[in-house]
Amino acid sequence: MSEPGSRATVLFVDDEPLVLQGLQRMLRPERDRWDMHFAASAEEALRLMAESPFDAVVSDLRMPGMDGAEFLACVMERSPQTVRIVLSGEMDRGLIFKTVQCAHQYLAKPCQPDALKSALERALALRRMMGDRRLKSLLPQLSSLPSLPALYFEILSEIQAPNASFKRVGELIARDVSLSAKMLQIVNSAFFGLPRRIADIAEAVSLLGFDTVKGLVLSVKVFSQFEVGRIPARWLEELWRHSSQVGLFARGIALSEKLPRRSLDEAFTAGLLHDVGKLIFAQNFPDAAVEMIASAATRPLWEVESERFGVSHAELGAYLLSLWGIGEEVVAALAHHHRPPEAGTPGRVVGVVYAANALEHRLGPGDAPGAPAAALGLEVCRRLNIAGRISAWEAICRKLSAEERLHA
Numbered sequence: 001m002s003e004p005g006s007r008a009t010v011l012f013v014d015d016e017p018l019v020l021q022g023l024q025r026m027l028r029p030e031r032d033r034w035d036m037h038f039a040a041s042a043e044e045a046l047r048l049m050a051e052s053p054f055d056a057v058v059s060d061l062r063m064p065g066m067d068g069a070e071f072l073a074c075v076m077e078r079s080p081q082t083v084r085i086v087l088s089g090e091m092d093r094g095l096i097f098k099t100v101q102c103a104h105q106y107l108a109k110p111c112q113p114d115a116l117k118s119a120l121e122r123a124l125a126l127r128r129m130m131g132d133r134r135l136k137s138l139l140p141q142l143s144s145l146p147s148l149p150a151l152y153f154e155i156l157s158e159i160q161a162p163n164a165s166f167k168r169v170g171e172l173i174a175r176d177v178s179l180s181a182k183m184l185q186i187v188n189s190a191f192f193g194l195p196r197r198i199a200d201i202a203e204a205v206s207l208l209g210f211d212t213v214k215g216l217v218l219s220v221k222v223f224s225q226f227e228v229g230r231i232p233a234r235w236l237e238e239l240w241r242h243s244s245q246v247g248l249f250a251r252g253i254a255l256s257e258k259l260p261r262r263s264l265d266e267a268f269t270a271g272l273l274h275d276v277g278k279l280i281f282a283q284n285f286p287d288a289a290v291e292m293i294a295s296a297a298t299r300p301l302w303e304v305e306s307e308r309f310g311v312s313h314a315e316l317g318a319y320l321l322s323l324w325g326i327g328e329e330v331v332a333a334l335a336h337h338h339r340p341p342e343a344g345t346p347g348r349v350v351g352v353v354y355a356a357n358a359l360e361h362r363l364g365p366g367d368a369p370g371a372p373a374a375a376l377g378l379e380v381c382r383r384l385n386i387a388g389r390i391s392a393w394e395a396i397c398r399k400l401s402a403e404e405r406l407h408a
């Protein structure tokens with residue numbers, strides 16, 4: 001694994017010499033920042049990995065000898081911190097799903113140079129986070145990190161297909177009854193301001209757009225995959241209510257600020273997933289999580305977590321999302337939803353999500369049982385450049401919440 005600050009090491013694996021040559025040509029301009037290696041088989045790739053581990057591997061799926069799914073499983077075992085990306089023209093869903101547990105990201109061939117570069121950039125942004133010593137020491141203790149939900153992969157491969165259709169994405173979602181119900185509930189909330197009630201998933205998909213749908217599917221499935229175990233079910237239910245409301249608040253605020261469509265989707269996704277790190281703590285350290293939730297009755301949970309583990313659910317959630325290849329704005333919004341970055345001016349989505357979370361604590365029926373409301377710190381608002389906007393944003397969220405209650 002390369003040191004943060006040095007060139008990141010990336011290994012490409014494909015049995016097709018033309019594909020490897022194409023990648024080599026396409027990525028030549030990136031030589032200064034990435035140290036790239038190319039292997040014509042999984043076996044050769046494993047030999048190279050034995051000499052020195054890589055920061056990221058980008059692998060084809062269908063290859064003679066060891067296939068991509070087996071290869072990525074080996075990488076996961078031998079070098080768990082290597083980011084694993086699939087780049088494949090595979091249409092066989094069975095083979096795609098075999099890799100779900102072992103791949104962090106999935107890209108469909110043919111892949112535009114920009115899409116590949118930005119997927120790699122996002123994945124390698126992890127190295128910056130890994131420079132954070134506290135996170136580095138916590139990661140080896142995590143036995144399970146939620147994997148990307150299989151349905152998310154399926155929808156992603158449909159969306160990335162050249163003839164992607166709302167109808168087919170709608171059909172995939174409709175197979176999952178509880179996801180469909182949650183999705184219709186959110187689309188029909190007052191926050192989306194749609195003129196009539198939508199009952200058809202394909203129509204919901206076309207109204208929301210693929211990016212909003214992706215965020216929604218990801219968060220609903222991550223919550224439903226979670227095993228409650230020792231954590232009170234009521235806590236999990238409340239966390240989902242709070243998270244979906246923060247997603248809607250963040251989207252409503254972004255809309256009122258006339259931010260571009262892309263920022264609306266980012267604000268929504270980040271709002272829905274902002275507390276996902278709490279699930280990671282609960283899953284990996286159930287005893288500690290129960291204790292931390294209890295002691296958070298008098299002070300913010302993120303403070304209790306930081307004291308005990310060195311990092312809070314904010315950084316842990318951001319780490320998971322960057323591993324999944326979610327865009328940098330969303331990752332930054334997760335990382336800073338309680339504390340602004342120490343340096344630099346964060347993007348607008350960061351401020352929107354920070355405010356949406358704090359406003360939901362203020363306006364909603366209450367946080368996870370016993371937790372005190374997150375304060376809207378004036379100093380934080382100044383640093384995020386949103387101090388002058390808070391009262392307008394609060395008015396919007398109040399109005400929408402009131403409409404929502406009438407709606408329900």
Ligand SMILES: [Fe+2]
Binds near residue numbers: 274275313337338
């Ligand atoms: Fe939080």
Ligand SMILES: [Fe+2]
Binds near residue numbers: 242246274275357
């Ligand atoms: Fe929150």
